Amino acid sequence: MPELPEVHGLCTYLDTQLKGSVLTSVRINSIAALKTADPPYSGLEGRTIRGVSRKGKFVCVDADGLYFVFHLAKAGWVRYTEHPSAAALRMGKSNIAARLLLERSADDTHIGLDLTEAGTKKSLAIYVVRDPQEVPGIASLGPEPLSPDFDVEALAAIVRSSPQQIKGLLRNQGVIAGIGNAYSDEILHAAKISPFAIAKSLDDQTVARLYYAMQEILVGAVNAAAGKPSSELKDTKRSNFRVHARTGDACPVCGDVIREVSFADTSLQYCATCQTNGKILADRRTSRFLK
Template identity: 75%
Template sequence: MPELPEVLGLCRFLDTQLRGTELTKVQITSFAVLKTADPPYSALEGRTIAGVERFGKFISLDADGLFFVFHLAKAGWLRYTESPSSTQLRLGGSNIAARLLFTADNGARHIGVDLTEAGTKKSLAVHVVRDPQQVPGIATLGPDPLAPGFDGDTLAGILAGSSQQIKGLLRSQSVIAGIGNAYSDEILHAAKISPFAIAKSLDQDTVHRLHEALVNVLETAVQATTGKTSGDLKDVKRSNFRVHARTGLPCPVCGDTVREVSFADTSLQYCPTCQTNGKILADRRTSRFLK
């Protein structure tokens, strides 16, 4: 799933490429992907793109006062081309959920953007709204962790009132916007905190360490996306991981073996030496190692 750094990189890329273009055609190939009916998506056609903005993991295209907002979910991605096909897509005929066609330079340049989704479980979402805040997932977002006001005191206040495990709290979009499974693993490893630690149990020094790790991990990942095209961003994300998706490999900090805890539809990775005093978190239901 693309998270804050990749979504921001994608947003910046799209803003560079699409700002000032005319959105000439919108095709929706799955009824399930479109979450709104008023205004109709056809109302976007003929409008000029004024800019592209990120809200957590959502991307919003400002089409002259109407907004095409999408969330790529777990298996979605965006494919960009300057040689787009004008062929009418069939409903359910491919992994393409939506196609947007643009023109620039008085019709001399053509751009195509496909929203794609792999797998059978479809979660990619598209909203056409008059205000991005009309999207429920945006309206309920917590603070952005890279916003200037998100300091150590802000994080401490969030943690102090929560009995949730820190791994789940970092992933909760209504608490902190933009962090998902991958970067929560990386942040907790950098901060040397167990993923099962209870948020409000963390002392002041640990909270300070967590805030520092959170900012450093995300800013480093954002820097890695700078100047990258949509086709390069996935590889950039994977290349910087220390523990996430590295089960069985050595921890680059201490050399211990990276371990995994599996759940019904996801998993987490951690280093026992760096995060749990060498103890193995065998199962979410039975493990109680908090530090």
């Protein structure tokens, strides 16, 4: 799933490529992905793109007062092309959920933007709104972790009041915007905190360590994504992971093996030596064999 750094990089790239272009055609190929009816998506056509910005994990395309907003969910992505095919889409017959066609008069370039989604579980969401705050997921977002006013005390206030496990807290978009499964693994590893630690049990020193790990990991990932076209962002994300999706590899800090805990539809990775004082966390897939 794209998270804050990749969505930020994607928005920066699209803003550079799309700003000033005219949206000539909007085609929705997955009606299930379209979450709004008023204003109609056809109302975007003929409008000039004023900019592309990020709200949490949402991409907001400003089409001169109307907004084309999308959330890529677990398996969605954006395919950017110049001189795209004008062939009609077959409804529901491809992994393309929506196609935007644009004309950039500055260099007489035709642009195609496809929103794609792999797999059978479809969660990609598209909204056409007059204000991004009309999107429920945006209206309920917590603070941005890289905003200037998000400091150690802001994080401490969140942590001290929560009975959640810290892993779940970091992933909660209503608490902190933009961090998902991958970067919560990376942040907790850098901060040397167990993913199962109860948030409100963390002392001030540990919370400070968590804050600076969050800044280090997210800023580093944002910088790595800067300037990259959409086709390269996924590989850039994966190449910088230390523990996430590295089950069985050696921890780059201590050399211990990276371990995994699996859940119904996701998993987390951690280093027992760095994060849990050597304790191996129970994995539902294997714990019944260890009794």
